[in-house]
Amino acid sequence: MTPWLLFAALCADAPAADQNPALALIELGTVAMRTDPDASKREAEQALNIIRSHPDVDLEIRARLLLCDYYSERDGGAARQQIEAASALLAQAQRKGLRAGVLTCRGETQETAGDNAHAMTDFDEAVAVASAVNDEQMLAEALFSRGYLRGLQGEYAAGMSDVRRSHELFERINMPQHALTVLNSIATIYKRMGDYQQASQIYERVRSQQHDAGLRRDEAVTLHNLGRARQMLGEWVAARADFSGCLALSRELNYTRGEAYALVGLASVDNATADPNGALITLLQAEELQRRTPDARLNAQIQLARATALRQLQRGAEALSALEQSEAVFKQANSLEELGATYEELARVHTQMGDWHGAYKYRSRSANNRGNAAAQST
DSSP states (O other): OOHHHHHHHHHTTSOSTTOOTHHHHHHHHHHHTTTOHHHHHHHHHHHHHHHHHSOOHHHHHHHHHHHHHHHHTTOHHHHHHHHHHHHHHGGGOSOTTHHHHHHHHHHHHHHHTTOHHHHHHHHHHHHHHHHHTTOHHHHHHHHHHHHHHHHHTTOHHHHHHHHHHHHHHHHHTTOHHHHHHHHHHHHHHHHHTTOHHHHHHHHHHHHHHHHHHTOHHHHHHHHHHHHHHHHHTTOHHHHHHHHHHHHHHHHHTTOHHHHHHHHHHHHHHHHHTTOHHHHHHHHHHHHHHHTTSOOHHHHHHHHHHHHHHHHHTTOHHHHHHHHHHHHHHHHHHTOHHHHHHHHHHHHHHHHHTTOHHHHHHHHHHHHHHHHHHHHHHO
């Protein structure tokens, strides 16, 4: 389905009479966030301009939520400005479920910044608010965000329950492009559980449907995720192709965060195929892009990949410095999978440097980390 047909489907049941002209722009912007985020931003801003002369509190909140979604990946300060503006309007809103939308976007912004504890609090409250007023769209979005974060923190069963329920809701309220995004998250939880084959199969199916629908931004994200799964399967050529596809799409869309993640993926393939110098060159590009985003975990992933390359080049002291940075971020975020990978790399570096005590310490931490993930998943 093309983006236009998706937009038409969203609006098909809406009455033409007495509609605020900003509504069409907001609905189109909702779809555009998954095709061309810059276009979504322009449509949300145009909607706000119309709302100034045709006031509508609910539509203004929705427009600001679109802008919050856009900025949450790019500019934390700008995202918080939209959250504050939307929050100030909530008392006047007719659609009470919009409060859940504001909480969800605030949580997403905090998660990007690495503050996952406060993000989870916001997601929990968003689920409760949306459930209380029976707002299925806002509930689906809150469950999706909470489920992803639960999966990141090793709560696989609870995370899977959230995202499956989110998928069912999006399907029921005829929001197919959102349902595809949730399938991506389901695959990611399978990947974090170690079922890389199942994850790859879901990613491939989702990517094909996103490509056919013209959802280019979401396709870029799926290509990155597919590359990660194939990397874990040791399919280096296929992984490199996926990361390269993500990089090309992200550059077309001026999607800085996507570019940076793709470059980290390519550097990881370089590391795995014994090209640490190539990895370091690629990571320099990723670091430059990361400075233009508020993504704390992205920087930590860059430092982890740098450390792996530096270890291969026998530069252990530099590797340890990079790993200290990644460990701090992953520990604060309670990102168990990534923290475990950092502990494994720390153990390798200490072994290489002849520090058997340090190597044992980090091997033990890695084992404890796996045990924590297993305990939380039951």
